Amino acid sequence: MNKPHSASMYESEKKIYPREIGGRFDNLSKLATIILLGLFYAVPWFNWDERQAVLFDLPARKFHLIGLTLWPQDFPYLAVLLIILALSLFFFTALAGRLWCGFACPQTVWTEIFIWMEQWTEGTRSQRMKLDKAPWSWNKLRRKGSKQFLWITFSMWTGFTFVGYFTPIRELGAEFLALNVGGWTLFWGLFYGFATYGNAGYMREQVCKYMCPYARFQSAMFDKDTLIISYDEQRGEPRGGRKRSVDHKAAGLGDCIDCQLCVQVCPTGIDIREGLQYECIACAACIDACDSIMDKMDYPRGLVRYTTENALHNKGTRVLRPRMFIYGTILLILIAGLTTSMATRTPIILDVIRDRNALYRELPGDIIENAYTLKVINQNNRARTFAISVAGVEGISLDGISDTVTVDAGSVLSVPVRARAHRDNAYGIMTIQFTVKATDDEDAAVIENSRFLGPTP
Amino acid sequence: MVSEEYRGAKQWSRDKQAVFTVVWISFLSAAIGTMVFFALFDPVDLSGVFDEDLDIGRDAGYAAGFFFFWVLCALASGVTAYLVRTAPKRDAKHRDQ
Numbered sequence: 001m002n003k004p005h006s007a008s009m010y011e012s013e014k015k016i017y018p019r020e021i022g023g024r025f026d027n028l029s030k031l032a033t034i035i036l037l038g039l040f041y042a043v044p045w046f047n048w049d050e051r052q053a054v055l056f057d058l059p060a061r062k063f064h065l066i067g068l069t070l071w072p073q074d075f076p077y078l079a080v081l082l083i084i085l086a087l088s089l090f091f092f093t094a095l096a097g098r099l100w101c102g103f104a105c106p107q108t109v110w111t112e113i114f115i116w117m118e119q120w121t122e123g124t125r126s127q128r129m130k131l132d133k134a135p136w137s138w139n140k141l142r143r144k145g146s147k148q149f150l151w152i153t154f155s156m157w158t159g160f161t162f163v164g165y166f167t168p169i170r171e172l173g174a175e176f177l178a179l180n181v182g183g184w185t186l187f188w189g190l191f192y193g194f195a196t197y198g199n200a201g202y203m204r205e206q207v208c209k210y211m212c213p214y215a216r217f218q219s220a221m222f223d224k225d226t227l228i229i230s231y232d233e234q235r236g237e238p239r240g241g242r243k244r245s246v247d248h249k250a251a252g253l254g255d256c257i258d259c260q261l262c263v264q265v266c267p268t269g270i271d272i273r274e275g276l277q278y279e280c281i282a283c284a285a286c287i288d289a290c291d292s293i294m295d296k297m298d299y300p301r302g303l304v305r306y307t308t309e310n311a312l313h314n315k316g317t318r319v320l321r322p323r324m325f326i327y328g329t330i331l332l333i334l335i336a337g338l339t340t341s342m343a344t345r346t347p348i349i350l351d352v353i354r355d356r357n358a359l360y361r362e363l364p365g366d367i368i369e370n371a372y373t374l375k376v377i378n379q380n381n382r383a384r385t386f387a388i389s390v391a392g393v394e395g396i397s398l399d400g401i402s403d404t405v406t407v408d409a410g411s412v413l414s415v416p417v418r419a420r421a422h423r424d425n426a427y428g429i430m431t432i433q434f435t436v437k438a439t440d441d442e443d444a445a446v447i448e449n450s451r452f453l454g455p456t457p
Numbered sequence: 458m459v460s461e462e463y464r465g466a467k468q469w470s471r472d473k474q475a476v477f478t479v480v481w482i483s484f485l486s487a488a489i490g491t492m493v494f495f496a497l498f499d500p501v502d503l504s505g506v507f508d509e510d511l512d513i514g515r516d517a518g519y520a521a522g523f524f525f526f527w528v529l530c531a532l533a534s535g536v537t538a539y540l541v542r543t544a545p546k547r548d549a550k551h552r553d554q
Contacts, residue, residue: 211481
């Protein structure tokens with residue numbers, strides 16, 4: 001097998017399950033799969049300050065991201081983050097083509113893992129094809145059964161992990177072991193697990209071909225300097241079988257021996273030699289396949305390789321081009337803006353709700369009183385003490401509260417307060433300012449306006 | 458093609474493509490819609506709007522909201538796909554000329 005001597009030898013090679021050829025890019029994609037999925041399954045188990053480090057606590061309407069707690073009010077951050085992610089995708093697509101598709105997309109990495117499980121249980125490609133054609137037997141049942149067992153178990157674990165991003169995973173684990181998971185948690189776990197099973201087990205690259213919007217848009221970000229996987233037509237053509245000993249250049253042949261291996265390994269079933277096609281997810285399996293043949297033939301590697309359209313036509317490739325500067329600049333501005341804004345945000349939110357039941361109350365001694373409810377949200381990760389004060393009307397003061405209130409980490413405290421002012425100063429509709437200031441940090445303060453009503457003068 | 462066979466996946470029919478694409482794209486749109494909507498509104502505050510006695514939890518509120526968006530988006534893209542695919546042939550011929 002190591003020394004194929006004639007074209008007919010390659011025919012038999014077709015039956016070899018292509019993934020087993022392996023190679024540089026296959027190793028890279030295995031590495032990416034292990035790192036990315038490893039992170040997905042491990043992250044919810046990490047703790048920070050005695051709580052889950054990454055927890056999207058939907059029932060409590062707050063997101064914990066390591067040391068940071070995000071509230072619904074912080075939604076703009078999330079929106080900007082999503083825009084940054086989309087722009088990064090554009091940037092890397094323009095630079096290096098569909099790196100995302102080939103190595104990082106969840107669809108790709110989960111499919112990769114499901115294929116491993118298929119290989120462990122059902123064997124190589126030819127064994128699997130034979131198995132599928134064979135009538136049902138104990139062997140077939142055993143192999144198919146164990147594949148399904150692995151797939152389903154793995155899918156359930158995936159669903160469990162997914163839910164673990166929204167529900168504390170350690171408690172969830174205990175409930176799961178006690179078979180005590182119910183309600184929406186169970187539903188979403190099964191939902192995500194089933195989606196993984198269907199997408200990675202059965203639909204696979206059909207999702208990329210038929211269902212993925214990015215696959216159809218990405219060509220808009222391509223130009224002649226974008227890194228793509230391409231067949232070197234000038235070098236390869238005219239293709240054709242030949243004996244290894246033949247001097248193919250003298251015989252008028254290019255370097256392509258037409259072994260079809262690049263077609264066989266392609267998960268979307270295209271022939272890379274026909275040029276760039278939107279089905280190509282840039283997994284680079286064809287590069288590995290072709291390199292292995294080039295090695296056997298003693299030809300230089302790279303008949304199929306990462307290159308650019310300009311390079312293929314013997315023109316220089318420009319990495320620094322206007323497109324990269326535009327994407328790059330917008331990206332940098334957004335990242336800088338987001339970081340600054342998050343670093344300088346005051347982790348206190350104050351909502352002032354005026355009591356609607358009464359306009360104002362008149363107290364003995366010509367005092368006018370208005371009632372409010374202050375909602376103080378402490379976004380910090382530790383309990384904090386705040387001083388509450390009011391200003392805007394001469395002689396206005398607060399009654400009914402102590403000077404300071406303590407709010408637990410990441411909690412909301414409702415403080416009913418009564419503001420009082422002398423009748424001589426309080427008339428009509430006046431604007432007052434409530435100030436909540438952290439006692440441990442002079443700069444951490446928020447001011448919120450409200451109205452103070454008094455009798456018509 | 459050989460590689461299709463080993464992956465256990467066959468070429469999808471036009472109908473299958475349409476159905477799965479509609480389901481998937483409306484799923485993604487619904488996910489975005491749900492995120493934005495519930496960042497602005499708390500399901501607990503909303504449940505009183507429809508019925509004073511209705512007291513659904515946040516979990517159920519989020520789920521209901523998500524499926525509402527999914528069905529709505531699927532309806533929109535489904536009808537669009539249907540109309541595009543069943544448009545009179547003659548129009549297409551004119552356009553090509």
